[in-house]
Amino acid sequence: MSEALKREAAGRAVAEIRSGMKVGLGTGSTARHFVDLLGEKVRAGMDIVGVPTSEATASQARECGIPLSDLDTLARLDVTVDGADEIDGDLNLIKGAGGALLREKIVAAASDAMIVIADDTKVVEALGGRFPLPVEVNRFGLGATRALVQRLVDGHGTDGWVKLRGEEAGTPFETDGGHLILDAFFGRISQPEALSNELLNIPGVVQHGLFLNMCRKAYVATPNGVETLLKGN
Numbered sequence: 001m002s003e004a005l006k007r008e009a010a011g012r013a014v015a016e017i018r019s020g021m022k023v024g025l026g027t028g029s030t031a032r033h034f035v036d037l038l039g040e041k042v043r044a045g046m047d048i049v050g051v052p053t054s055e056a057t058a059s060q061a062r063e064c065g066i067p068l069s070d071l072d073t074l075a076r077l078d079v080t081v082d083g084a085d086e087i088d089g090d091l092n093l094i095k096g097a098g099g100a101l102l103r104e105k106i107v108a109a110a111s112d113a114m115i116v117i118a119d120d121t122k123v124v125e126a127l128g129g130r131f132p133l134p135v136e137v138n139r140f141g142l143g144a145t146r147a148l149v150q151r152l153v154d155g156h157g158t159d160g161w162v163k164l165r166g167e168e169a170g171t172p173f174e175t176d177g178g179h180l181i182l183d184a185f186f187g188r189i190s191q192p193e194a195l196s197n198e199l200l201n202i203p204g205v206v207q208h209g210l211f212l213n214m215c216r217k218a219y220v221a222t223p224n225g226v227e228t229l230l231k232g233n
């Protein structure tokens with residue numbers, strides 16, 4: 001999908017931002033367009049404050065001139081705008097390909113609204129069929145945690161797998177919080193709430209990339225323009 005279309009989706013989200021708002025800034029190539037366009041508004045006089053979901057976004061936002069804060073100073077935000085890896089018909093999401101899922105989820109949960117921007121390759125019938133679920137884990141006890149996640153995958157009834165992100169390249173990927181990521185392919189996830197609970201019951205799991213009932217609106221870029229998806233429609 002072209003960067004131009006991602007930028008169009010990002011533009012629709014920027015159009016919802018008003019002066020005075022506290023805005024969560026997502027991570028990834030689509031969110032990058034949002035931050036860039038928001039920076040243009042700020043330089044033109046819009047008065048907003050951003051809370052970034054990753055060090056990469058923080059650095060881009062600073063370059064764009066967006067004033068930044070954090071969730072210690074601001075407990076609630078008006079809106080978070082972020083990308084996604086999979087979006088189902090009820091606007092439940094898989095996120096975390098960029099490795100920022102923990103901060104993304106914390107920031108989204110602290111926001112009155114979450115708007116997702118994406119291209120139409122991200123829209124799926126059911127979560128998990130295409131994209132492995134990123135699971136952020138503590139370094140301590142990695143082997144045991146991995147085995148417990150693998151057991152969940154095995155019990156899911158498909159030919160799933162679990163990979164430590166970056167292992168094949170020789171250097172495990174490290175998140176901004178100093179954790180590791182297990183990419184767990186479950187196949188079609190028929191009961192996301194149950195899977196979420198099972199994952200969070202594993203002590204070494206810090207968080208996972210299922211974003212359930214968090215997003216109410218998505219702007220999805222298609223070759224024919226940007227579609228607005230609303231939860232419950």
Ligand SMILES: O=C(CO)[C@H](O)[C@H](O)COP(=O)(O)O
Nearest residue numbers: 028029030083096097098100
């Ligand atoms: O969850 C994310 C990062 O952790 C991203 O939002 C997600 O991977 C989508 O990224 P992109 O817009 O580059 O496709």
